[in-house]
Amino acid sequence: MIKNLRNFFKKNYALVLSFLLPIIIMLGYFIFRQMYPFGKSSLLTVDLGQQYIDFFAFFRRTLLHDPSNFFYSFSKALGGGMLGEWAYYLMSPFNLLLLFFPGKTLTAGIMLLTLIKYGCAGMAFGFLLKKTNIQHGIALPLFSTSYALMGWFIANQLNLLWLDAAIFLPLIVYGLLQLLTKGKGKVYILLLGLMLIDNYYMGYMICIFLVLFFWWHEMAHYQNIRTIVKHLWLFILHSIAAVCLAAVVLLPTFFSLLDSKGQYTQESIGFKFEYQPLKILSKLVIGSFNFEQMPSGYPNLFIGSLALIGFLLYFMDGKFKLKERLTALIITIFLILSLCFEPLDLLWHGFQFPVWYPYRFSFIISFWMIYLAARSLTQMHLPQVWKIWLAAFIYGGIIWYVLDNIKKFTFISKQALSLTTLFAVLILLTLGAFSHANTKYLKIMPCLLLLISVIEVSVNAVYSLNNLSYLSQEEYSIPAVALNKNSHALQKYDSSLYRTGQVYSRTKNDGLSNGLNSGSYFSSALEKSIPDFYGMLGNPDGDNYVTYSNGTIISDALLNMKYFITAKNEGEVANKQPLAPLTEKPDLETYKSVLSNKLTRTYRNPNAVSLGYVSDKKLKALPKFYDNPINYQTQWLSDITASSDKVRYFTAVDFNEVVFQNVNQQINLTDATLRRNNLAKDAQVVFKFTPQTNDSYYLTLGSSLDSDNVTFYLNNRQLNQYNTFRHTVIVNVANHAKGSEIVLTAKFKKPSLWLNNFVLYQMNNKLVKKQLAHVKKQQVHITQTSQRSLTGTVNVAAHNQIFASTIPYSEGWHVKINGQRVQPYKIQGTFLGFNLQKGKNRIQLSYWPPYFGIGLLISVFVLLGLLFMSWKRKASFKKSKTK
Incomplete structure (x- = not known):
């Protein structure tokens, strides 16, 4: 040896x-x-810490625990091949x-x-x-x-x-x-x-x-x-x-x-x-x-x-x-x-x-x-x-x-x-x-x-x-371990198929690495329709990423965000809270706390609708609403229930007081351009309002109001908000805050600031929940699931109804209703939909990667050809040797 x-x-x-x-x-x-x-x-640095390591964790999870993730995963944003x-x-x-x-x-x-x-x-x-x-x-x-x-x-x-x-x-x-x-x-x-x-x-x-x-x-x-x-x-x-x-x-x-x-x-x-x-x-x-x-x-x-x-x-x-x-x-x-x-x-x-x-x-x-x-x-x-x-x-x-x-x-x-x-x-x-x-x-x-x-x-x-900086081991391991614990606890608590929103996060691929369908994702191969949808919905998006950080009660429900995981407040944690908040979420006041551990708490959303539901056919014609997420969400919910176009779920409200400090004063704030009076001094605007109800309050921010131009503070602490966005986003600033003054401060980073789509809205929570309850009555009851197949039933009470889902459309999805194959189509420019029959419908969805079968046949044919040529050469060599 x-x-x-x-x-x-x-x-x-x-x-x-x-x-x-x-x-x-x-x-x-x-x-x-x-x-x-x-x-x-x-x-870990740059993409290795923010993207690749999560893919590696997904690699381990797929090979060791869930091979079906190889073809399809609901952890890829809202789902994808x-x-x-x-x-x-x-x-x-x-x-x-x-x-x-x-x-x-x-x-x-x-x-x-x-x-x-x-x-x-x-x-x-x-x-x-x-x-x-x-x-x-x-x-x-x-x-x-x-x-x-x-x-x-x-x-x-x-x-x-x-x-x-x-x-x-x-x-x-x-x-x-x-x-x-x-x-x-x-x-x-x-x-x-x-x-x-x-x-x-x-x-x-x-x-x-x-x-x-x-x-x-x-x-x-x-x-x-x-x-x-x-x-x-x-x-x-x-x-x-x-x-x-x-x-x-x-x-x-x-x-x-x-x-x-x-x-x-x-x-x-x-x-x-x-x-x-x-x-x-x-x-x-x-x-x-x-x-x-x-x-x-x-x-x-x-x-x-x-x-x-x-x-x-x-x-x-x-x-x-x-x-x-x-x-x-x-x-x-x-x-x-x-x-x-x-x-x-x-x-x-x-x-x-x-x-x-x-x-x-x-x-x-x-x-x-x-x-x-x-x-x-x-x-x-x-x-x-x-x-x-x-x-x-x-x-x-x-x-x-x-x-x-x-x-x-x-x-x-x-x-x-x-x-x-x-x-x-x-x-x-x-x-x-x-x-x-x-x-x-x-x-x-x-x-x-x-x-x-x-x-x-x-x-x-x-x-x-030496010119690069790196994450410490704790910066990776503490949130990674916490997310893994949350995932395992949720799977034990509820083994059905649902999505889980995050109020704290490490990266946009937390869901991918930990088996959570979080709605966020970062990949060079992200389908374009997904960022387009997020841009209309009021959430941050880019060519290769989406972040579900700015949900409303409507979007949380319709996207099946059944649970939300949040980091506990500093006072609830023995030492300093090591988990970084991702967003503001006062709407959690209306959700139910169901799980808790040393660092985090999990809430259940009672309004969450299944991945598929029966909708009026009006939804097929839902137009695009870039930079107008309030109208988009209003129209989405109204089209499902065939409600009147005059229904209003959101109402624009004025601030009670606006204080301009070293800034030129404006009467109309929305789309106004504010300028510093003295360029050598700091400039800020303080916006104050006192909610008159316990409803949800949302603030829309246009793309000019990102972290490059302004820093926002909410009640004397920095607003938790995803830094960059290219379309108007919705920020949840209050819920169950009747009579409590809310103070929002905008500190300038540049000589001027454009208040692009800067509007405060009050939601009619009672009306929204009533409409969502109607949608839930028509949701598909899923009886069997995996990452690439779903089976469920739904009763359709009237004609001209369609199956609408929040499963991203792909040619790889195949649909059967009561054993008969039907042709699916794309709705909202993003999701899978198809026609339904009146009465009871048993729905079967299965996913197979397009052209994978043909590719497999070609590869096997070439491999067999190589093996045959190798065998033939060896046989020829042996024959010549025996001579």
């Missing part, structure tokens, strides 16, 4: 080092920064490691996952270099470590779902080389197919690069046109086979994208440079990354001094054919233009500008540069001294340019630029010193270069990651 291990390590020590070095470097940094489980901090989410976020095989990390230890699992991916990226690149005889021995980890710790990997460490692309890329390139040189295509098909299943988005970028790499390879090994045509046919045929292998994921995902990201495809493309191209050079410097670079920075291209110098030397290296180098130069120019010329940038991103994390494909450029550098800097072939001097001159020009413009690059410090210069000089001196050295001394060179390069990429990692 020990002997076998020694032989294995002796034979593969370079690959082992390629795997271990990045892990050791990054583990050392994580321990130094006291990341959990080595301290009180965590790796999940196959597209899995394809983008969760199909990485590395995620299986997270199954061993329950609850609050999930952050430790994320650290392990991150480290493993660093190691695998290094090993994959080392494998490519070894198998293609480009590098061997100690020189292998020299380039593989530069690859694993390149600037893109460090900057996107938090985007764990993308890191697999950097691992697969070298392996796919190896598979392509096997196909073109030996005619063996199975490895290429399997690896490219797996990449497309793992993450179709990054896989798409790799496919574009493979076209470029194929062209370069054919020019580098040019024989004749006939050979190129033959290779092109093999390349196209095997690439199509790889896509077909992934059809089980790609086909249904493509059609789900048409309802989500596909709705935001850029329609007009500007033929312009996005910035001055020379600014790209700033990203070749150590530590050229900070938080401001995430939403709208320059491409991350740091690869270390040796790789950059080797890349420059490649184009001067006479051992490569001029045709090869010219082709490489053209490809390089194309790649550089892709980093700054808008049409090419959009091409790489599927014709959509990325929201945050620009130039996501820059890992491909880094791979290209390091790969060419490894080809140039072989152990026994060092460049001539004049070429080293020329490379030094170019590198010096880069450093001089950055220094001369350093005030424009807020993400670069002079100290980091000095360190970049130091490592560049050390690398150049080492290459120069050994260029005429005796052969026996050349063995020392890779070790010395490895030492310098490892230190350099480590310094870059430290400088880059």
Whole structure:
């Protein structure tokens, strides 16, 4: 056993080092920064803490407890197909490691996952270099470590779902080389197919690069046109086979994208440079990354001094054919233009500008540069001294340019630029010193270069990651544990299907991670109809998120928000309340407290209507009401019950007193523009009113009244309200407050403030509850449920009635009434509806992802074909061997 291990390590020590070095470097940094489980901090930052970790918790819950979540989940906002989410976020095989990390230890699992991916990226690149005889021995980890710790990997460490692309890329390139040189295509098909299943988005970028790499390879090994045509046919045929292998994921995902990201495809493309191209050079410097670079920075291209110098030397290296180098130069120019010329940038991103994390494909450029550098800097072939001097001159020009413009690059410090210069000089001196050295001394060179390069990429990692702030372990674990307890308690209390609103939260994906149908969600693949609906309803929405934080008694009831979880007040908690409030909810005064623990209390909404109910057919014609949520909710409830158009559930009321402090006075407040009188002094307006009834009071706030422009205070404490919204929202400011003065203060953040849709409303609670009671009498009684099927019954008393639901419409839903299939349709531009018959109706709903069956058949067919070809080849080999 020990002997076998020694032989294995002796034979593969370079690959082992390629795997271990990045892990050791990054583990050392994580321990130094006291990341959990080595301290009180965590790796969670930005989207990793606000989005991905909740998807990982959902991944564990689905695989271990509820597999039906794989196809559909009511935890996705109001409900939605999940196959597209899995394809983008969760199909990485590395995620299986997270199954061993329950609850609050999930952050430790994320650290392990991150480290493993660093190691695998290094090993994959080392494998490519070894198998293609480009590098061997100690020189292998020299380039593989530069690859694993390149600037893109460090900057996107938090985007764990993308890191697999950097691992697969070298392996796919190896598979392509096997196909073109030996005619063996199975490895290429399997690896490219797996990449497309793992993450179709990054896989798409790799496919574009493979076209470029194929062209370069054919020019580098040019024989004749006939050979190129033959290779092109093999390349196209095997690439199509790889896509077909992934059809089980790609086909249904493509059609789900048409309802989500596909709705935001850029329609007009500007033929312009996005910035001055020379600014790209700033990203070749150590530590050229900070938080401001995430939403709208320059491409991350740091690869270390040796790789950059080797890349420059490649184009001067006479051992490569001029045709090869010219082709490489053209490809390089194309790649550089892709980093700054808008049409090419959009091409790489599927014709959509990325929201945050620009130039996501820059890992491909880094791979290209390091790969060419490894080809140039072989152990026994060092460049001539004049070429080293020329490379030094170019590198010096880069450093001089950055220094001369350093005030424009807020993400670069002079100290980091000095360190970049130091490592560049050390690398150049080492290459120069050994260029005429005796052969026996050349063995020392890779070790010395490895030492310098490892230190350099480590310094870059430290400088880059130190620019970010991270959640503490407690900031994640306390609310995560509390939400998990709430979820389990509710499931024991009520096992039926319902939605649960939140008055405190950690993220918009709390429901997804804890099995709560919370109505909030954050995902790049969110169907466009959902944010559109939330925008009309009076809740915050964006292209990729919705937050159910601003409900009224009407919306709570009609959306089946049966329970609400709230954090207890400071006085009810032994120590300081660690849970952050999400919104104001005085309406809880009319709901019943049913569960309580140390930190939270759960209320039951007696008005909650089932997920489906009988409605008048008028609802099919409900128009859109953007920026008028009061009218939308009024019309929604009225159309269900066929009430008169003159019915009023909300009445606009005046404030009793308005006090202007350092602000120009206005008589009519709604849509007025208020200005500071003295720009040097603070400005605020105080609004006072005293409710005359115990009804609910709501305030509407237009999009100009978000946290960028104003801070609101309610009775001398800051108003709990979601910070950003692009449509008018509704804020619940009072309930059961008859005779108590309510004081609302608006403190200016800018010289002026537009009171966009700023109106105070009183609800007629008695009338609303009467109407809701009528709807409840017509609700569907659900008898059997799962995440992708529902069965229920309802009695229809009259003709011209329809089944209305708050289940988002999808082609994947199939409906049967009394055993007969019926055709569903979309109502309210969002939800599932269909016609009903008078009398008793037994309703069956089932969900199956559109085109999943066809995709599965295609994938199975290709997989069987590969297995048959493999079997046939083995049989042929055995037959020839027996002869």
